[in-house]
Amino acid sequence: MAKKVIMPKQGLQMTEGTIMQWLVAEGGTVEKGQPLFEMETDKLTITMDAEASGTLLKIVRPVGDTVPITELIAVIGEPGEDISALLGDAAPAAAAPAESAPAAPAEAPAAAPVAERAPGERIFISPRARMIAEEKGIDYSKIVGTGNDGSIIERDILAYEASQPAVTPLAANVAKANGIDLAGIAGSGANGKITTADLPVSAPAAAEAPAAPAAAETPAQMGRGTRTERMSGMRRAISNNMLASKNTNAQTNHRMSVDMTAAIALRSQYKALGIKVSYNDIIVRACAKALQDMPIINASVDGNNIVYHDYVNVGTAVSVPGGLIVPVIRDADIIGLSGIAAKSTELIEKARDGKLTDSDYHGGTFTVSSLGMFDLDDFVAIINPPESAILAVGKIAKTPVVVTNEDGEDEIAIKSMCNLCLSYDHRIIDGAEAAKFLQKLKNYLQNPVLLI
Amino acid sequence: MSEMLFTAAIARTIAEEMRRDPSVFVMGEDVGVIGGIYGASKGLLEEFGRERIRQTPISEAGFVGAGLGAACTGMRPIVELMYMDFTFVAMDQILNQVAKTRYVFGGKAKIPLVIRGQQGVGGGNAATHSQSVESLFLNIPGLKIAVPSTAADAVGLLRTAIRDDNPVLFFEHKKLYKGGKWEVPDDPEYMIPFGKADIKRQGTDVTVVATQFYVGEALKAAEELAKEGISVEVVDPRTLYPLDIDTICESVKKTGHLVTVHEACAVGGWGSEIESQVMDRVFRYMDAAPIRVGAKQCPLPFNPNLEKAVVPQIPDIVAACKRVLSK
Incomplete structure (x- = not known):
């Protein structure tokens, strides 16, 4: 059969x-x-x-x-x-x-019924429908609910989505920026998607169809030309995400230098016991504690609301062939250092093998990005939306620092220092709050007994 | 694979275990010459004799207690109750002794005791011989609870129960006894671990969790709903304690809708417990409040037509699935 x-x-x-x-x-x-x-x-x-x-x-x-x-x-x-x-x-x-109508513009779909709600009226929506709406970035305030009790349920979100004109992400952004209503515009892209070419604005259209034609006109230099490669799905996702982050967040950053000598000693103790714990795991653990102390750093922006998360899910940026992915360590605040170490080993392996599933890289509330292994002293990271902050971690380097000895005299000592840079969304996180967060993080890393 | 009655599969599994392990023995009312009033110990007396197939007077508190004592001293008793309704006669033994002995003696005593028997409607046996009582025992720590829906599952679970060092309550269903012949695996080592649910039918729209006789009813309901384009996933937990909540939650994450079905009363039944655990874990995946399907809060009538009116029927399952889907 x-x-x-x-x-x-x-x-x-x-x-x-x-x-x-x-x-x-x-x-x-x-x-x-x-x-x-x-x-x-x-x-x-x-x-x-x-x-x-x-x-x-x-x-x-x-x-x-x-x-x-x-x-x-x-x-x-x-x-x-x-x-x-x-x-x-x-x-x-x-x-x-296939043959009959090449690129015939698809009919614009019929408009969905619009719910009439008074301003501030409570919207009843099932948890699943809300989750899907948030994931798809759908504003459900105008959607009519067809659940038994009038609640908005999953099928209402899906029907609403289906009724919306299909549109490429770039065209959606351009339309939004130019205040263009997509209803009534017929799409000429694949499966009838609206592309920038269909929009009544001209400039961004060039961005949609990039270098290729221009490159053809440029005379080859000694037989060397240019090469155009279509972005992979992952590259497109990263590209959209990073641009969206820069476009919506009020990003700024604070930096702090942290003495990692005690954290190194802690790692050695684990190592002696045969437990593999990386510096990154220790930093994730310290972040989880500090995030617990300061829920605003762990929060997200949703329209005019601040969404606080009870849980702390810390993503770790992992570079993979063709891009990067951010697997998420869930409940990093409760699973302890050895739990974080075990989970991160598992996730990094899965990431490298391309075996991460949807749930492995969704639901993060904060991200740690470490590039110390490339000998970077420090760097600034872009926030991974919908999170509100990201920590960039530089290399750990032996550095001369001034310390005060037991006799109260200043002297120069060699310490293992690490530069941290917190990028944060200034819309909801004030500068002093971000500074306090770094201060707490420093305290945890310099006194790692607090992490146990 | 062989084809046999549900009760014959039980008797054969007991015989295989008795041959394997001399400490296994059977005790209960009419388990000897008659072979149990439903035939679940048929042929055992002939093979194993009166020493190992022990017939008791009508004295549930006494022989459940005797089973506990034998288990403490290293035997592996299988105590048959003629009706699981009679657990209540032996309730102090089960609740205060069987369930707690291993704990109060700091783990020094093992209790490899199986208390098994049939329950449920279908015999016109009226209010005190037709109940489904498994939910009541879920509220007692120290007991494992098996609720097989097929003869093959019963064989695999019963063997696991006999070899388990903890007390197991093993609930069979009257209507499955009368369900004709079943396919049964012949491997004398065929075992099904406790706490491992079985997805009896895959689906995408609604998760129906059912046990015992109602797994078959849920499958029939699923067949009807399929005609209307509704795809039902039927999950059979097979043991209520330990419970494979992970499999149930994974299913609900997929479907977003949950219906629980059992013959025991809906009020305070295990369906409520499962729904509560699911909402604890995967509330954000749910598209509607879960629905319990169970018996009405009413003693079971003697009249077979009234009996049907009290316990769930296939149209009730169909209706619940539609209601949870807002259809």
């Missing part, structure tokens, strides 16, 4: 994936559990295993195709089997539109 292979949903937000490579040729045999294809989402590149054994009878969607989740991409079965019934499902998508 032939089995369908469909575009799998990897994580709550995934709506489509791009096939990067088929690892088995059409007609080849596959074993259940054997790697079958590679795909890319806006979050990650991942190898998917076959869910059935047999012969790969048909590859329906070739490399490079971007396919909505659950759509048929291949068929596995026995040689000679009739799979026309299975393929029938995919036929309309493959056959109909």
Whole structure:
């Protein structure tokens, strides 16, 4: 009995994936559990295993195709089997539109019903619907609820989303910046998405179609030209995220130099016991304690609200081929130093192997980024939204510092110093609060007995 | 795999364990010549004799207590109660002695005791012989509770129960006894660990947690709902204590909707406990308040039609799933 292979949903937000490579040729045999294809989402590149054994009878969607989740991409079965019934499902998508109407603008979708709510009126919404709305950045205040008690539920958010015109992130930003209402604009992009070319403004359109044409006109220098490469999903996500951060947050930073001598001694003690604890783990632990002391650093901005989190989830930036990802250590305030060490080892391994799942990199409330291993003295990091602060950690270096000895005389001693730089969102965090946070962090790192 | 009645699968598992371990023995009313009034110890007397198949008078407090004593001294008793309603006759033994002995003696005494029997409606056995009482024992620390929904699960769980050094209450269901022949694995080492739920049907729209007879009813309800395009995931926890809350929560994270179904009264039943634990853990994934389906707060009637009116029926499960989905 032939089995369908469909575009799998990897994580709550995934709506489509791009096939990067088929690892088995059409007609080849596959074993259940054997790697079958590679795909890319806006979050990650991942190898998917076959869910059935047999012969790969048909590859329906070739490399490079971007396919909505659950759509048929291949068929596995026995040689000679009739799979026309299975393929029938995919036929309309493959056959109909291709030739007839190239880039015919899609119809703008019908407007969704709008809820009439008095200002300040309480909105009833299920926890799941709220979570999904927040993840998708949807303002639910105008959405009509169809739950039993009139609450907004998941399907209302999804229906609202479906009723909104599909739009590229850049076009959305341009439209927002220029105050353009997207309703009524027909999209000419892939799947009818509105691109900047569809907007009644001209300037940013050049940004959407970058260097390529210009490069062609530039005479080659000694046979050397330029090369244009499409951004990977991860690069696009990083790019959007970083730009969004710079555009919305009032970012500034404070710096402080911290004596890590005692923290080094603590790490050695763990090492002697055979427990692997990194400096980063110690810093994450210290941050978790300091975040507990100062909830505003652990908070996020949501419109005109400040959202405080009871939990402390600390992300650690990990560089991976083609970009970086920030796996999150959940409940960093309660799992203790050895718990943090174990979790971070696991997450870093998963990150490097490309095995992080959606839940591994969502829900952070604060990020630590360490680049000491590249010999940086210090640096400034960009806040990872919706978080409100990020700590940039430089290298630990033996440094001469002035200390006061037991006789009250100043002398120069050699200490292992580390420079910390806290980037914070000045909209909700005042300068004095950020300074206090660094002061507390310093106290924890210089007196690591407080971390135990 | 062999095909056999639920009760035959129980009797065969007991026999296999008795052959393997001479400390395993059976005690209860009518477990000898008759082979248990439902036949769950049929053939055991012939093979093992009166020394190991011990027939008792109508004296539940006495022989449950005797089972506890035997367990303390190194035996592995299987005590059959003719109806699990009769646990109440032996309640002091179960609640104050069986559940607590290992604890109050600082772990020095092991209690490898299985108390098993059937419960539930379906026999026209009226108010005192038809109850589903498993929820009551969930409130007593020190007891493990198994609630199999198929003969294969019963075999795997019963073997685990017999080999467990802690007391296990093992609830079988009358209607499963009458459910015809079941596929049963023949491996005499086939075991199912406690605290490991089984997803009996995969689905994406609503999670239905059910046990015992109601797993089958939930599957039938799921079949009906599938016709209306509603995809139901049926999760069978198989043991209520320990409880595999992780599997249930993962399912609810996916579906966003939870319905619990049991024959015991909805009020104060284990469904409420599971719903509470799920909301503790994954509230933000929920799209609607969970719904309990259970018996009405009413003694079970003798009249079979009235009995049906009290305990949940398939349309009740279907309706609950639709209501939780706001459909």
